[in-house]
Amino acid sequence: MSTPEASRFVRLRVELVIEVDDEDALTKAALGRIAEDPEIPAGEKVHAESTVADDTAEALAYLVDPFDLVGDVPGVDLAQASWSSEEIDYDPDSPDWDLDEDDDASDGEDVNG
DSSP states (O other): OOOOOOOSOOOOOOOOOOOOSOHHHHHHHHHHHHHHOTTSOHHHHHHHHHHHHHOHHHHHHHHOOHHHHHTTSTTOOOOOOOOOOOOOOOOTTSGGGOTTTTOOSTTSOOTTO
16 A cells, blocks of 8 residues: 655744844844855945845844754755745734734634634
8 A cells, every 4th residue: 555755845934023122233233244144245245234224124134044943953954945024013912913823723623722
């Protein structure tokens, strides 16, 4: 009896809401990362530095790398990644920010316990 092979690829979705309490420290760290990155051509570094200096969300995007999330996980290789960041209005008491919103009961389980 043969069984179909399961896909070797898994989509991992992560959504984070981060409170930035020191924009200067964040921007400084992002500028440092850009300065140290040998893969960014000199012409692009000027643009990247300008973007990071003007936009806290862009500064954060330069410092957060999806590879860091799974780089040390045994038995996996990151096949593809994309990420973005944006400034948002956040109200932790709003039902719009329910972290379980992607869960559903379609698999027959009650997601509310």
